[in-house]
Amino acid sequence: xxxxxxxxxxxxxxxxxxxxxxxxxxxxxxxxxxxxxxxxxxxxxxxxxxxxxxxxxxxxxxxxxxxxxxxxxxxxxxxxxxxxxxxxxxxxxxxxxxxxxxxxxxxxxxxxxxxxxxxxxxxxxxxxxxxxxxxxxxxxxxxxxxxxxxxxxxxxxxxxxxxxxxxxxxxxxxxxxxxxxxxxxxxxxxxxxxxxxxxxxxxxxxxxxxxxxxxxxxxxxxxxxxxxxxxxxxxxxxxxxxxxxxxxxxxxxxxxxxxxxxxxxxxxxxxxxxxxxxxxxxxxxxxxxxxxxxxxxxxxxxxxxxxxxxxxxxxxxxxxxxxxxxxxxxxxxxxxxxxxxxxxxxxxxxxxxxxxxxxxxxxxxxxxxxxxxxxxxxxxxxxx
Numbered sequence: 001x002x003x004x005x006x007x008x009x010x011x012x013x014x015x016x017x018x019x020x021x022x023x024x025x026x027x028x029x030x031x032x033x034x035x036x037x038x039x040x041x042x043x044x045x046x047x048x049x050x051x052x053x054x055x056x057x058x059x060x061x062x063x064x065x066x067x068x069x070x071x072x073x074x075x076x077x078x079x080x081x082x083x084x085x086x087x088x089x090x091x092x093x094x095x096x097x098x099x100x101x102x103x104x105x106x107x108x109x110x111x112x113x114x115x116x117x118x119x120x121x122x123x124x125x126x127x128x129x130x131x132x133x134x135x136x137x138x139x140x141x142x143x144x145x146x147x148x149x150x151x152x153x154x155x156x157x158x159x160x161x162x163x164x165x166x167x168x169x170x171x172x173x174x175x176x177x178x179x180x181x182x183x184x185x186x187x188x189x190x191x192x193x194x195x196x197x198x199x200x201x202x203x204x205x206x207x208x209x210x211x212x213x214x215x216x217x218x219x220x221x222x223x224x225x226x227x228x229x230x231x232x233x234x235x236x237x238x239x240x241x242x243x244x245x246x247x248x249x250x251x252x253x254x255x256x257x258x259x260x261x262x263x264x265x266x267x268x269x270x271x272x273x274x275x276x277x278x279x280x281x282x283x284x285x286x287x288x289x290x291x292x293x294x295x296x297x298x299x300x301x302x303x304x305x306x307x308x309x310x311x312x313x314x315x316x317x318x319x320x321x322x323x324x325x326x327x328x329x330x331x332x333x334x335x336x337x338x339x340x341x342x343x344x345x346x347x348x349x350x351x352x353x354x355x356x357x358x359x360x361x362x363x364x365x366x367x368x369x370x371x372x373x374x375x376x377x378x379x380x381x382x383x384x
Contacts, residue, residue: 043067046104055102062101070094070108077115088112092132096139103143106154109136110161117165118172125169129162201248208244212237258296260287264317267303271315274307276332281318287326290355291375295319295328297351298359301344302330302371305361310334310369323377330371331364348373 050063070091077087091112098105109132116128137155215233222230264280271278287295299317306315312334320327349359357375364370 043071043108046098046102046107049104050102053102059101062097063105066094066097066101070098070111074111074115077119088116088128091115092135096135099136099139100143103140103154106136106140106143107157109133109139109154109158113158113162114165117162118169120169122170122173125162125166129159129166133159133162205244205248208240208247212240212244215240258293258300260292260296260299260319263296263299263303267299267317270303270307276306276312277314279314279316281316281320283319283321285321287321291326294348294351294355294357294375295326295373297348298328298371298373299330301348304344305369305371306330306332306334312368321377325374325377327375328371328373331366332368332370333366334368345371 047063047067050059055063073087073090073094077091092109095105095108095112098108113129113132113136116132117125119125120128133155136158137151140151140154215237219230219233219237222233260282264282268278268280286292302317303315306312310332312332315330315332318329320329345359345361352359352373352375355375357373360370360372362370
């Protein structure tokens with residue numbers, strides 16, 4: 001094989017590696033098809049080598065039949081979600097036939113060995129890579145390249161490609177297992193929170209509801225002979241019912257209460273997903289529950305305004321505790337979006353006003369949108 005073809009081989013191998021990497025990066029079906037079709041175009045290098053070597057009619061016939069079959073098997077193997085055993089075997093047979101027709105097609109063994117390394121399970125991929133490397137070496141030897149650089153070049157390239165893609169396959173499987181573990185942990189966290197809430201409701205209401213049932217039964221027995229005693233029992237039932245209702249409201253209110261840390265984390269995730277870079281300045285010391293609740297709602301509303309209305313690229317959230325007030329400021333470099341008269345900001349103003357705070361929203365001096373919430377610091381003293 002000439003130096004020109006050997007240089008082309010290196011370009012082909014590099015291009016194939018980049019192509020398959022891009023193919024794994026794009027998860028949607030149209031992109032996978034586009035990347036796969038682009039990847040198969042690199043088989044044109046050995047085709048050019050064959051065309052410049054004065055091929056015989058038999059070689060042309062073999063390539064005309066086997067090469068489209070190889071390309072079709074490659075595309076089907078790439079798009080198949082299950083381990084592509086049949087596709088790998090078909091690609092291997094087609095590559096062997098093409099290599100026997102012309103030794104430059106030995107580079108095609110890189111396709112099945114890469115697919116085996118990344119798609120087959122552990123241990124099976126090791127055996128598959130070794131077997132494909134051995135078949136590639138034997139095929140090259142039979143085709144007449146045993147004494148030249150072609151034999152060692154193709155054999156080492158096939159083995160190296162398989163080894164690299166075995167490592168990549170291990171990373172892909174590890175990432176998949178990590179995603180599954182995260183999903184399982186999230187489900188367990190939700191189940192644990194539901195169990196905690198159910199346990200809290202049982203602890204809060206179990207005794208009161210049992211007592212209400214007993215007093216209702218007693219009141220029924222006292223009627224109609226002891227009306228006054230029955231009325232007393234009914235009054236106690238009313239008192240117990242109001243108490244139980246207040247406890248339920250308190251429990252549900254605490255359950256739905258947002259925390260500043262969770263809202264800041266949610267805002268960062270939402271803004272980054274929208275392509276907006278967020279800078280956060282937050283105090284390390286804990287804030288009183290009343291203050292934290294209002295600021296948490298402010299972070300949620302402010303982040304929503306930045307995403308929906310501003311068209312910003314950068315945003316900042318700053319929380320500054322002081323002697324007299326605790327101030328939160330959310331700003332961005334967008335188009336001055338936000339609706340000061342909207343329901344979200346109106347609700348936020350009501351929450352802040354309930355504890356003596358204020359809300360200011362509108363265009364900033366730099367042209368972006370700015371939300372500023374001030375809450376009296378005496379809430380800390382009252383909470384303590």
